[in-house]
Amino acid sequence: MFCSRCGALVIPTRSSSGETVFKCAACGQSQSSKTGEDYTIEHKISHSDRDMTVVLESLNELDQLPTAKVGCPKCGHSQASYWQSQVQADDEAPTLFYRCRRCGLTFREHA
């Protein structure tokens, strides 16, 4: 983006009304620019999208687990998310793991 009056490089600045205004450092000429606004908005969205994705991923992980009626050995809560162990020997029954919905304690199935 270059100044329309003198051709020097202009710098995007925030005006008091919140608009992005391009101001020439050489001659002081200022001009509103559609390009400048697009740049600012695009930058903001890509940043918050990344934050949102991280939050949603961790929430989905817990929500996708089924819930069982199991007493938590720590706090006594009776609702726990559970999943099967990914690593197991062929001759062994799959181990169930539970995560207490209240205190977050992870514990194994009672043998």
Ligand SMILES: [Zn+2]
């Ligand atoms: Zn200028």
Ligand SMILES: [Zn+2]
């Ligand atoms: Zn608990």
